[in-house]
Amino acid sequence: MNRSVSIKPMDVEAFAAFGDLIEAKGDPDKIINQGLCGRYHDRALFDFSDGRAGLSLFKAEPRSLPLKLDMVERHPDGSQAFIPMSEHPFLVVVAPDAGGVPGQPQAFRTEVGQVINFHRGTWHGVLTPLHAPGLFAVVDRIGPGSNLEEHWFEEPYMIE
Numbered sequence: 001m002n003r004s005v006s007i008k009p010m011d012v013e014a015f016a017a018f019g020d021l022i023e024a025k026g027d028p029d030k031i032i033n034q035g036l037c038g039r040y041h042d043r044a045l046f047d048f049s050d051g052r053a054g055l056s057l058f059k060a061e062p063r064s065l066p067l068k069l070d071m072v073e074r075h076p077d078g079s080q081a082f083i084p085m086s087e088h089p090f091l092v093v094v095a096p097d098a099g100g101v102p103g104q105p106q107a108f109r110t111e112v113g114q115v116i117n118f119h120r121g122t123w124h125g126v127l128t129p130l131h132a133p134g135l136f137a138v139v140d141r142i143g144p145g146s147n148l149e150e151h152w153f154e155e156p157y158m159i160e
Contacts, residue, residue: 005069005159010092010108010116018094018122019079020044022115044117048078051143057085060127060134069093070156072102072123074149078141081117082127084110085135092116093125093159102151107159123151 008014015021020043028038046053072095084090089110095102102123109130110116117139118124127136141147 003155003157005093005105005107005157007065007091007107007109007159010110010114014106015092015094015108015116017096018124019119020081020117022081022117023111023113044079044081044115045119046079046081046117046139047120048141048143049120050077051141053139054142056138056140058082058127058134058136058138060129060136062129062132062134063091065091065130065160067091067128067159068156069105069125069153069159071150071152072105072125073151074121074123075118075141075147076121076149077143077145077147079117079120080138080140081115083115083137083139084129085137086131086133087112088129088131089114090130091125091128091159093128094118095123097121097123105157105159 022043029041095105
């Protein structure tokens, strides 16, 4: 089995099976605020089995490439959106579900200005900024239970 994963540029079609790619491209849906602001309306599906949406701040240490991927996680009770608070790309690792365990991982590098929202139950790597400060606003489920399932690979993958 190939234990190496090549990083691809992030795009809507390639990421659609895992979540929403949110970006302000093309014409806005509506012009508001006396014509001075374009609104790109309702760009992500926030999906929670119970609880409520919450906004948290995460400050993650930047990572270097190549990156050893030994674990992925998923949140069965809610979607999770990562909104970078600096103008730097970040790494997004996802894997399809293969009968309750993660399948072959895929890796994407975002562009500046892109936000991602993982669908509920999507296997994904941990928050992986590539540059300091690694500060993100995160919209996810706040409610009872842990809403976290981890999978540790017997043999790690290398993200290059």
